[in-house]
Amino acid sequence: MRVGELFEALKMRALPESGYGQLLDFLKLFRDAAQLVLNELWNRGKFLSRSSLHRLFYGELRKLGFRAHHAKQIYSYALATV
Numbered sequence: 001m002r003v004g005e006l007f008e009a010l011k012m013r014a015l016p017e018s019g020y021g022q023l024l025d026f027l028k029l030f031r032d033a034a035q036l037v038l039n040e041l042w043n044r045g046k047f048l049s050r051s052s053l054h055r056l057f058y059g060e061l062r063k064l065g066f067r068a069h070h071a072k073q074i075y076s077y078a079l080a081t082v
Contacts, residue, residue, distance in 0.1 A: 030074065033061060037078035053079060 037057055041048065048056070053075040061071035 029064070030066075030070065033064060033066065034074050034077055034081075037075050038081060041078055041082045047082075048079070050076070050079060 037053070040056070054072075057075050058071050061074055062068070066074065
């Protein structure tokens with residue numbers, strides 16, 4: 001490459017076409033879990049802290065197969081929505 005010459009680099013990760021079904025299944029499960037948490041928050045009718053949400057939902061979300069950071073995202077999203 002010569003001095004002053006411009007170049008462009010692109011680094012990306014792609015999902016193979018066979019993985020789209022798995023991604024959609026995960027997103028549907030994520031949506032349903034978030035709705036479960038939201039419904040419970042609405043039914044309680046009071047504001048819960050993030051630590052209370054963690055105690056209530058973390059174990060259940062982990063049993064559904066979510067990784068730890070996904071479980072936290074779900075109840076954080078539900079809290080922000082409410």
